[in-house]
Amino acid sequence: xxxxxxxxxxxxxxxxxxxxxxxxxxxxxxxxxxxxxxxxxxxxxxxxxxxxxxxxxxxxxxxxxxxxxxxxxxxxxxxxxxxxxxxxxxxxxxxxxxxxxxxxxxxxxxxxxxxxxxxxxxxxxxxxxxxxxxxxxxxxxxxxxxxxxxxxxxxxxxxxxxxxxxxxxxxxxxxxxxxxxxxxxxxxxxxxxxxxxxxxxxxxxxxxxxxxxxxxxxxxxxxxxxxxxxxxxxxxxxxxxxxxxxxxxxxxxxxxxxxxxxxxxxxxxxxxxxxxxxxxxxxxxxxxxxxxxxxxxxxxxxxxxxxxxxxxxxxxxxxxxxxxxxxxxxxxxxxxxxxxxxxxxxxxxxxxxxxxxxxxxxxxxxx
Amino acid sequence: xxxxxxxxxxxxxxxxxxxxxxxxxxxxxxxxxxxxxxxxxxxxxxxxxxxxxxxxxxxxxxxxxxxxxxxxxxxxxxxxxxxxxxxxxxxxxxxxxxxxxxxxxxxxxxxxxxxxxxxxxxxxxxxxxxxxxxxxxxxxxxxxxxxxxxxxxxxxxxxxxxxxxxxxxxxxxxxxxxxxxxxxxxxxxxxxxxxxxxxxxxxxxxxxxxxxxxxxxxxxxxxxxxxxxxxxxxxxxxxxxxxxxxxxxxxxxxxxxxxxxxxxxxxxxxxxxxxxxxxxxxxxxxxxxxxxxxxxxxxxxxxxxxxxxxxxxxxxxxxxxxxxxxxxxxxxxxxxxxxxxxxxxxxxxxxxxxxxxxxxxxxxxxx
DNA sequence: CTGAAAGCGCTTACAG
DNA sequence: CTGAAAGCGCTTACAG
Numbered sequence: 115x116x117x118x119x120x121x122x123x124x125x126x127x128x129x130x131x132x133x134x135x136x137x138x139x140x141x142x143x144x145x146x147x148x149x150x151x152x153x154x155x156x157x158x159x160x161x162x163x164x165x166x167x168x169x170x171x172x173x174x175x176x177x178x179x180x181x182x183x184x185x186x187x188x189x190x191x192x193x194x195x196x197x198x199x200x201x202x203x204x205x206x207x208x209x210x211x212x213x214x215x216x217x218x219x220x221x222x223x224x225x226x227x228x229x230x231x232x233x234x235x236x237x238x239x240x241x242x243x244x245x246x247x248x249x250x251x252x253x254x255x256x257x258x259x260x261x262x263x264x265x266x267x268x269x270x271x272x273x274x275x276x277x278x279x280x281x282x283x284x285x286x287x288x289x290x291x292x293x294x295x296x297x298x299x300x301x302x303x304x305x306x307x308x309x310x311x312x313x314x315x316x317x318x319x320x321x322x323x324x325x326x327x328x329x330x331x332x333x334x335x336x337x338x339x340x341x342x343x344x345x346x347x348x349x350x351x352x353x354x355x356x357x358x359x360x361x362x363x364x365x366x367x368x369x370x371x372x373x374x375x376x377x378x379x380x381x382x383x384x385x386x387x388x389x390x391x392x393x394x395x396x397x398x399x400x401x402x403x404x405x406x407x408x409x410x411x412x413x414x415x416x417x418x419x420x421x422x423x424x425x426x427x428x429x430x431x432x433x434x435x436x437x438x439x440x441x442x443x444x445x446x447x448x449x450x451x452x453x454x455x456x457x458x459x460x461x462x463x464x465x466x467x468x469x470x471x472x473x474x475x476x477x478x479x480x481x
Numbered sequence: 482x483x484x485x486x487x488x489x490x491x492x493x494x495x496x497x498x499x500x501x502x503x504x505x506x507x508x509x510x511x512x513x514x515x516x517x518x519x520x521x522x523x524x525x526x527x528x529x530x531x532x533x534x535x536x537x538x539x540x541x542x543x544x545x546x547x548x549x550x551x552x553x554x555x556x557x558x559x560x561x562x563x564x565x566x567x568x569x570x571x572x573x574x575x576x577x578x579x580x581x582x583x584x585x586x587x588x589x590x591x592x593x594x595x596x597x598x599x600x601x602x603x604x605x606x607x608x609x610x611x612x613x614x615x616x617x618x619x620x621x622x623x624x625x626x627x628x629x630x631x632x633x634x635x636x637x638x639x640x641x642x643x644x645x646x647x648x649x650x651x652x653x654x655x656x657x658x659x660x661x662x663x664x665x666x667x668x669x670x671x672x673x674x675x676x677x678x679x680x681x682x683x684x685x686x687x688x689x690x691x692x693x694x695x696x697x698x699x700x701x702x703x704x705x706x707x708x709x710x711x712x713x714x715x716x717x718x719x720x721x722x723x724x725x726x727x728x729x730x731x732x733x734x735x736x737x738x739x740x741x742x743x744x745x746x747x748x749x750x751x752x753x754x755x756x757x758x759x760x761x762x763x764x765x766x767x768x769x770x771x772x773x774x775x776x777x778x779x780x781x782x783x784x785x786x787x788x789x790x791x792x793x794x795x796x797x798x799x800x801x802x803x804x805x806x807x808x809x810x811x812x813x814x815x816x817x818x819x820x821x822x823x824x825x826x827x828x829x830x831x832x833x834x835x836x837x838x839x840x841x842x843x844x845x846x847x848x
Numbered sequence: 849c850t851g852a853a854a855g856c857g858c859t860t861a862c863a864g
Numbered sequence: 865c866t867g868a869a870a871g872c873g874c875t876t877a878c879a880g
Contacts, residue, residue, distance in 0.1 A: 156850080168631075174544055177541055178857075180875065184605075193569055193573060199566040236537060237540045504866080506858095513858095541856090546859040546860075
């Protein structure tokens with residue numbers, strides 16, 4: 115079946131093409147590189163020679179002389195998480211359309227791995243970096259800052275680091291959380307658990323502790339969600355019960371531990387699950403305790419999934435525009451790379467509240 | 482907070498380091514590149530100068546002279562699909578550990594985009610490519626073949642193209658489908674729908690048509706699943722009803738169309754959904770028709786998801802080792818790149834059958 | 849329009 | 865051990 119028996123395992127070069135075409139290297143370079151002007155005759159000869167040899171521009175060499183690699187890097191916590199996978203798809207498609215390659219790296223929220231990732235990317239001289247910074251609002255951003263100072267444009271996604279002078283594209287987490295909480299409050303719920311909330315080291319976190327952590331140490335997206343949650347309570351004139359806000363380890367297990375203390379007699383009647391792991395853990399825990407949804411426990415989730423819609427009952431969800439987030443970030447980065455520099459920008463994308471069937475209206479007695 | 486005020490936006494070069502260290506360029510190159518031998522004195526001076534300047538090897542230039550980019554490419558249908566996202570995570574982590582960058586591209590099963598992706602990657606001179614080839618078993622693999630012939634090692638994942646002389650890492654789709662079907666047959670089901678099966682253009686596909694398509698035109702993973710399904714029927718001495726095998730458009734909509742004709746009176750009592758889209762569509766369609774699972778319809782799904790476990794009822798699943806698939810493919814590619822060439826290999830990875838609650842035992846009457 | 853030369857920042861032989 | 869030179873395959877001025 116092989117039409118062309120493999121001959122030379124190495125790629126033809128510009129010199130070889132020019133030789134075969136019987137023209138100078140510069141001329142060959144001009145037609146193959148698509149710049150300058152050449153006679154029709156020369157162009158034809160070069161093109162013919164290139165076709166015969168199966169010439170393909172060596173982008174590596176091109177990058178070497180132009181200083182542009184047409185490659186960007188993307189650093190996220192976990193490529194396999196549907197959230198980041200969706201964002202990545204958006205990034206990758208738009209950069210690809212612009213002729214760029216996209217290098218991806220997962221960090222599992224580990225700052226050391228993030229720093230290494232930045233190093234790998236800058237060593238490869240990528241034209242720009244898109245990163246969901248690990249370590250929270252006050253993370254040590256020296257590696258990121260250093261990349262920027264050395265001329266690698268960088269845009270943050272999903273969250274931001276304080277004092278980092280870089281573009282960002284984030285979701286309207288505060289508004290989205292406020293809307294979800296409002297909705298539950300309006301449905302008559304008062305004991306609304308938040309999984310997850312800002313990590314607080316102290317045993318018993320007060321509302322003040324939570325607000326402080328949300329504004330300072332926490333990853334911005336997580337912190338903002340707590341603030342939106344608190345906003346809704348404030349608007350409704352209801353006090354936040356800090357015991358109903360998860361402050362422990364931000365993992366599926368942490369969620370289960372949290373729920374263990376919060377579900378049950380006089381416990382939460384609703385839970386807002388802001389991460390896929392929290393949704394799954396909440397659903398799993400509810401089932402394990404024999405709590406029916408929504409009769410015994412209402413739930414609102416973030417990060418829509420096709421599964422949320424076919425779940426019994428269908429899960430009411432704050433749907434986040436993942437693809438769009440990636441596309442926006444990519445376009446912003448591309449603009450930066452092109453030298454369009456209107457000063458660091460923060461773009462907020464809106465979520466969409468999708469009302470399904472996992473929230474129960476509760477009749478509220480007197481008082 | 483800025484410790485180092487930004488000075489020159491361009492990166493320091495090897496020459497600058499050697500100059501500052503007061504040594505020759507070759508010496509600086511030796512210590513920074515980690516090859517050859519140098520005196521302790523020279524090493525110290527160079528290292529000090531490099532640290533002062535914040536020197537970072539220009540991997541681009543290094544690649545230019547070594548001919549090695551330490552970058553690979555991954556081409557899949559859809560990065561946002563949990564299946565490929567999982568595989569990608571496996572690939573990315575293992576290549577990263579080996580110091581490689583991974584460029585990713587989605588094709589949406591479009592061969593034209595696949596060809597473009599290959600072109601982009603080879604132009605960038607990646608050291609190797611991992612690809613889930615689009616277009617089925619008899620796809621035109623000339624672009625892939627050409628890449629191999631020109632010296633870019635390539636490993637296929639998830640599926641293979643006939644006659645392409647390249648490594649592959651695939652799942653045991655045939656065995657997995659057979660096991661799922663066996664299980665349903667043993668539970669007493671006879672009218673078992675398969676969504677999805679081999680695409681067949683004819684209106685009314687016969688069993689022979691299905692087998693032929695499965696062995697020739699279809700994407701191997703999809704074809705193999707049909708064959709495993711047929712194996713189980715043959716073993717049980719039961720005839721396959723071709724009407725219960727989806728042969729139309731392989732999309733969520735295609736699944737719904739298929740199910741519309743297959744559910745209902747005297748219809749299927751069970752469905753095997755081999756893709757996430759098929760699972761979601763099946764679950765959605767069942768709900769739309771008021772069919773309870775598993776009382777009215779049993780289901781076995783491929784591609785496990787955390788949602789499958791918390792679904793009511795929990796979905797019985799063939800769990801596929803996505804991460805491992807990616808890791809295996811990456812290791813194989815890395816070995817190829819290193820020149821270890823034991824001739825094209827096909828690695829089969831085993832799935833795991835996870836018995837949950839979405840299959841009902843049916844009592845079988847006489848006959 | 850066309851060609852020879854220099855340069856991108858490394859690594860690789862080659863002399864010393 | 866150390867340094868000057870050549871080369872990787874392009875692009876970019878520079879003369880003709």
